[in-house]
Amino acid sequence: MVNVLMTRTTDVYVGLNERANFANRNKADLFISYHLNAAVTSANGYEDFTYPTKNTATINSRNTYHGAVMPALRVLQQFNRGKKTANFAVLRETNMPAYLIELGFITNASEYNKLAGQANFELLAQTHASAIKQALADLGKPNGTVCIDAGHGGRDPGAVSRGYTEAAYVLRFALRVREILQGAKHIKSTTDKKEGVTMLNSTGRKEIRELLKKARAAGIIDAKYHTDDKIAKYNDVQLLSYQAAVVNREFK
Structure with a gap:
């Protein structure tokens, strides 16, 4: 580390x-x-x-x-x-x-x-x-x-x-x-729950969804598996995970 x-x-x-x-x-x-x-x-x-x-x-x-x-x-x-x-x-x-x-x-x-x-x-x-x-x-x-x-x-x-x-x-x-x-995994917010389901506010969710669409257009994530319908249904854990994948796909 x-x-x-x-x-x-x-x-x-x-x-x-x-x-x-x-x-x-x-x-x-x-x-x-x-x-x-x-x-x-x-x-x-x-x-x-x-x-x-x-x-x-x-x-x-x-x-x-x-x-x-x-x-x-x-x-x-x-x-x-x-x-x-x-x-x-x-x-x-x-x-x-x-x-x-x-x-x-x-x-x-x-x-x-x-x-x-x-x-x-x-x-x-x-x-x-x-x-x-x-x-x-x-x-x-x-x-x-x-x-x-x-x-x-x-x-x-x-x-x-x-x-x-x-x-x-x-x-x-x-x-x-x-x-x-130092190993922190996700965004912390006042709505952070133990199970990690509610980590983002509505603005954060909207921004990550828009970010994923831009990443899809740039070819960073697979368009076949990240359609608009699927992105709209991602929960906070999925949104944060896929956001990290935008970085990891490029760096690995």
Whole structure:
């Protein structure tokens, strides 16, 4: 099982150098910093960054990570802005391969709503957890340690748009990725029952059903066995299972 470190687990501010120093002190094998982008309202898409380097471990493992998230981008019809380099402090000061991930644009209302929807949020968290596992395996550390950084926090809310803050979203996202890496199986909600039948609210069910239809159109799940009639009748356990299959079909 992957060991997970977090630079923060609550709404506090941690300095850029301290985030890197924390990962270095704890001898993490991989450092991931999650963010939301901000620009004009029409800007959209996913991108990831590494420090400019010729280090093959960083280059190859980032290529692995980037490739691993592409299936989810295709399902969500999210633009791929590509693999980039930057002189960011958390990338420059860390001693291990490090990536800064821009999940999408908070300033684009349509894209943020897509990222924040319950089903899409879970799909992305599952995808990035799997990408972390693959990157660690690429580094020869399948049971290694990843340090996850939720950007901003506390006095620094990051980008703000329509009352939403980057810091709040990426903290929730980072915590969910940690849960998945440590073995949590499904979305938790206030309606979660012991038998696992009622796990989603009505919005979550609608989003997963729409997600499965997109996955079917993309050829990720079999159209013969996932007709509109069948998708409409899936219970919460089935919806969550098939949602996970969208990720697993791509990654296995």
